[in-house]
Structure formats: C-alpha cells, structure tokens
Amino acid sequence: MAGERIMELKDISISYVSKKEKTDAVRNVSFQLDKGSILGLVGESGCGKSTLASVFLKLIYPPSKLMGGSLNYYGRGDEEDILNLKPPDLRRYRWKEVAMIFQGSMNSLNPVMKVEDQIIDVMIDHDYSYTEAMNSVDKLLQMAGISKRVRSLYPHELSGGMKQRVNIAIALSCEPKVLIADEPTTALDVVVQDQIIKKLESLRNELGLSILFISHDISLVGVIADKIAIMYAGKIVEIGKATDIMNNPKHQYTIALLSSIPSLEDSGKKVKGIPGKPPVLNREIIGCAFADRCAKATERCRSEEPQLEQVDSEHLSACYFPG
Ligand SMILES: Nc1ncnc2c1ncn2[C@@H]1O[C@H](COP(=O)(O)OP(=O)(O)O)[C@@H](O)[C@H]1O
Ligand SMILES: [Mg+2]
Incomplete structure (x- = not known):
C-alpha cells in the first residue's frame, strides 16, 4: 500500500x-x-x-x-x-x-499514587532524570487535554475521561x-x-x-x-x-x-x-x-x-x- x-x-x-x-x-x-x-x-x-x-x-x-x-x-x-x-x-x-494504551488501562492506574508520580515513574524507568520528568508533567497533561491541576490528584478523584487522558499523558511521556x-x-x-x-x-x-x-x-x-x-x-x-x-x-x-x-x-x-x-x-x-x-x-x-x-x-x- x-x-x-x-x-x-x-x-x-x-x-x-x-x-x-x-x-x-x-x-x-x-x-x-x-x-x-x-x-x-x-x-x-x-x-x-x-x-x-x-x-x-x-x-x-x-x-x-x-x-x-x-x-x-x-x-x-x-x-x-x-x-x-x-x-x-x-x-x-x-x-x-512505540507506546501503548492497554485495553482497560483506565481502571488500572495505581489508586494510591498521585497522577504526577505515575507519569514520573514511567519516565524514570526509561532513563529520564527525576527533574526532567517532574518538569514534563504539566506539558504532558496539557498535551492530553487536561488541566495541570490534575497532577496532584489521585485516580479516584478523576472521571473516566480524565483517567483515560492521564493514560494518554503516560503514553506520550517518553515521546x-x-x-x-x-x-x-x-x-x-x-x-x-x-x-x-x-x-x-x-x-x-x-x-x-x-x-x-x-x-x-x-x-x-x-x-x-x-x-x-x-x-x-x-x-x-x-x-x-x-x-x-x-x-x-x-x-x-x-x-x-x-x-x-x-x-x-x-x-x-x-x-x-x-x-x-x-x-x-x-x-x-x-x-x-x-x-x-x-x-x-x-x-x-x-x-x-x-x-x-x-x-x-x-x-x-x-x-x-x-x-
Ligand atoms: N490468556 C489467555 N489464555 C488463553 N486464551 C486467551 C487468552 N487471552 C485471550 N485468549 C483467547 O484469544 C482469542 C483472542 O482474544 P483477544 O486477543 O483478547 O481478542 P479481542 O481483543 O479481539 O477481543 C480469544 O479466543 C480469547 O479467548
Ligand atoms: Mg481486546
């Protein structure tokens, strides 16, 4: 093709x-x-x-x-x-x-971790520094279409759509x-x-x-x-x-x-x-x-x-x- x-x-x-x-x-x-x-x-x-x-x-x-x-x-x-x-x-x-949003991943965010920490964890796992990861969170949330205020919230404080946007932010985190x-x-x-x-x-x-x-x-x-x-x-x-x-x-x-x-x-x-x-x-x-x-x-x-x-x-x- x-x-x-x-x-x-x-x-x-x-x-x-x-x-x-x-x-x-x-x-x-x-x-x-x-x-x-x-x-x-x-x-x-x-x-x-x-x-x-x-x-x-x-x-x-x-x-x-x-x-x-x-x-x-x-x-x-x-x-x-x-x-x-x-x-x-x-x-x-x-x-x-290549990143992936897994089927059902909306419901598999870690319930006891703030949104920002879930994003930072993935980035650190892939060789970004803590500071680099920390500083990327606002931009990633914005790219996923949610307010940067969400970074300090826990998954249970988010609607289904917001959770899926957090997953999008996580997927985009390593560019x-x-x-x-x-x-x-x-x-x-x-x-x-x-x-x-x-x-x-x-x-x-x-x-x-x-x-x-x-x-x-x-x-x-x-x-x-x-x-x-x-x-x-x-x-x-x-x-x-x-x-x-x-x-x-x-x-x-x-x-x-x-x-x-x-x-x-x-x-x-x-x-x-x-x-x-x-x-x-x-x-x-x-x-x-x-x-x-x-x-x-x-x-x-x-x-x-x-x-x-x-x-x-x-x-x-x-x-x-x-x-
Ligand atoms: N862990 C597993 N063990 C055995 N069979 C599985 C497993 N996961 C999926 N399957 C089987 O593989 C087939 C395809 O499943 P899946 O890839 O989940 O399809 P879809 O995503 O299109 O719904 C189904 O017949 C399903 O029962
Ligand atoms: Mg499936």
Missing part, C-alpha cells in the same frame, strides 16, 4: 498454548502502519485484536506464544527486526519508540513515534468518546504520531482512521482506505458489521450486532471462518478458505462474494 511505512508486520501468528489446548488467536497477519497515519483495527470481541496488539511491544509471554512472523520498525532510520531485539535494546524501544491504542474509548459515554477521538486525531496532526486504533466499533473507527483493517477469527479479512471500507465494503463480515450500526433514528438504541458468535479458535477452521454466520455462504466457502486479494486500489478482501 502507498504511504511511507513506520512498522510492518509479516505473517504474525500468536497462539495461547496450554497442556490441554492451543488457541490460535492471531493467524498469519500482515499489514503496515504508515508514518503519521491512523490505522483502525476492527473486529468483534474475541477476534484477536488485543493479542495482536501485544506484538508491537513484544509483550508475548506464556501462555501466549509467537508461532511465527516478523515485525519491522523503521522509526529510527534503518530497518529493525523488533522480535529479535534483546532486553537492553527492547528497553530503548518500548515506550520511547514515542507510534501509539497503539487498544479500545481507548470503550466504557466512556459517547460525548467523552468523541473528545478522546478528537484528541488522538490532533496528536497525530501535531506530533506526526502514527496510531493503531483498536476498537470493536466500526462506526467509531470510521471517524478517525485513514485506513481500516478488519479482523475476524484471528485473521485480517479486509483492509483498505477508510473511505473505501466504510462506503464500499467488500467482505461479507465488514458488510455485516456496518449494517449492525444503529441508524440516526435508532440512536440511543443498543447496537443489534451480528447474529451468532465468532468461532472458537482452539480447533482448526476449515474454509471461511465467517461462513456459519454469512447468508451468502456456499459449499466452496465452507471448504476452501478465501485468501486476501486485491479488489481495488489499496483495497484487499478475502471473500468469494465481494460487495
């Missing part, structure tokens, strides 16, 4: 392995993140998004296991193979080059070039959701940050992303420019996701969702993983897995019934 890449994943596979079973949460995922752009990663809960996110910081520990693939980083000029970095080099990479944001607005009300999205967008514009924005909500991703990747049962099933994915979707799963967005007249009603559930990933999937829930599925869909193929310029889809 066009655009200067800052990261490129090739054939990433990650499984959860226990004595009893193996869950193939991420299966042969390849894509690139363009410099200064926002890539949306969308799929229902259980499709492997958070597992995939863990690869960007090489945070893959048992029972999670990297089964194969590579992750190249271009943020420091030369191509670097992140999955082969050793601990000292990983320390210089994590947070300083990363890439931000992985895993469901950063889930559990926030729509108004605050919108503010956080606008904040991430302005950070991209002002700092040139490259962002992987992960969400189960395609309508939200459609607002913010330049490109969108749709994930289903551990695989990318469609990827393309956001306008193409939103207006001219090709994969039947994407079409189903889009048609489950409540219309304006329905606003306030619960999203109706796609009937059925994504498949469990602890046994081999034959054919298209979405076939069981797809009205168009044929015998071929159930027996022969469709591969990602180009359907338009910069637009790939893995479906025998495009559009």
Whole structure:
C-alpha cells in the first residue's frame, strides 16, 4: 500500500498454548502502519485484536506464544527486526519508540499514587532524570487535554475521561513515534468518546504520531482512521482506505458489521450486532471462518478458505462474494 511505512508486520501468528489446548488467536497477519497515519483495527470481541496488539511491544509471554512472523520498525532510520531485539535494546524501544494504551488501562492506574508520580515513574524507568520528568508533567497533561491541576490528584478523584487522558499523558511521556491504542474509548459515554477521538486525531496532526486504533466499533473507527483493517477469527479479512471500507465494503463480515450500526433514528438504541458468535479458535477452521454466520455462504466457502486479494486500489478482501 502507498504511504511511507513506520512498522510492518509479516505473517504474525500468536497462539495461547496450554497442556490441554492451543488457541490460535492471531493467524498469519500482515499489514503496515504508515508514518503519521491512523490505522483502525476492527473486529468483534474475541477476534484477536488485543493479542495482536501485544506484538508491537513484544509483550508475548506464556501462555501466549509467537508461532511465527516478523515485525519491522523503521522509526529510527534503518530497518529493525523488533522480535529479535534483546532486553537492553527492547528497553530503548518500548515506550520511547512505540507506546501503548492497554485495553482497560483506565481502571488500572495505581489508586494510591498521585497522577504526577505515575507519569514520573514511567519516565524514570526509561532513563529520564527525576527533574526532567517532574518538569514534563504539566506539558504532558496539557498535551492530553487536561488541566495541570490534575497532577496532584489521585485516580479516584478523576472521571473516566480524565483517567483515560492521564493514560494518554503516560503514553506520550517518553515521546514515542507510534501509539497503539487498544479500545481507548470503550466504557466512556459517547460525548467523552468523541473528545478522546478528537484528541488522538490532533496528536497525530501535531506530533506526526502514527496510531493503531483498536476498537470493536466500526462506526467509531470510521471517524478517525485513514485506513481500516478488519479482523475476524484471528485473521485480517479486509483492509483498505477508510473511505473505501466504510462506503464500499467488500467482505461479507465488514458488510455485516456496518449494517449492525444503529441508524440516526435508532440512536440511543443498543447496537443489534451480528447474529451468532465468532468461532472458537482452539480447533482448526476449515474454509471461511465467517461462513456459519454469512447468508451468502456456499459449499466452496465452507471448504476452501478465501485468501486476501486485491479488489481495488489499496483495497484487499478475502471473500468469494465481494460487495
Ligand atoms: N490468556 C489467555 N489464555 C488463553 N486464551 C486467551 C487468552 N487471552 C485471550 N485468549 C483467547 O484469544 C482469542 C483472542 O482474544 P483477544 O486477543 O483478547 O481478542 P479481542 O481483543 O479481539 O477481543 C480469544 O479466543 C480469547 O479467548
Ligand atoms: Mg481486546
């Protein structure tokens, strides 16, 4: 795809392995993140998004296991193979080059530490001096869009939106070039959701940050992303420019996701969702993983897995019934 890449994943596979079973949460995922752009990663809960996110910081520990693939980083000029970095080099990479807002991290701020100390801790951990860290707090809170008064407060004194902004401040503290944001607005009300999205967008514009924005909500991703990747049962099933994915979707799963967005007249009603559930990933999937829930599925869909193929310029889809 066009655009200067800052990261490129090739054939990433990650499984959860226990004595009893193996869950193939991420299966042969390849894509690139363009410099200064926002890539949306969308799929229902259980499709492997958070597992995939863990690869960007090489945070893959048992029972999670990297089964194969590579992750190249271009943020420091030369191509670097992140999955082969050793601990000292990983320390210089994590947070300083690529930072992450973890799913649910809004509720995992340390309840007995003031906001400023939580920011300072992360910075000191990454070789900033105490004074340097101390002096950065006001600026970081301002970048995240909250008053510097918040620095001396404790998490329980903050609203959900403010807590998430503190997380944004923490993520920005070591001046990363890439931000992985895993469901950063889930559990926030729509108004605050919108503010956080606008904040991430302005950070991209002002700092040139490259962002992987992960969400189960395609309508939200459609607002913010330049490109969108749709994930289903551990695989990318469609990827393309956001306008193409939103207006001219090709994969039947994407079409189903889009048609489950409540219309304006329905606003306030619960999203109706796609009937059925994504498949469990602890046994081999034959054919298209979405076939069981797809009205168009044929015998071929159930027996022969469709591969990602180009359907338009910069637009790939893995479906025998495009559009
Ligand atoms: N620690 C774990 N041990 C075993 N299986 C896991 C673990 N974490 C996630 N999974 C499984 O991996 C799959 C993908 O999960 P996840 O990456 O959290 O998806 P998403 O973020 O899209 O909701 C699911 O089937 C989930 O049950
Ligand atoms: Mg998740």
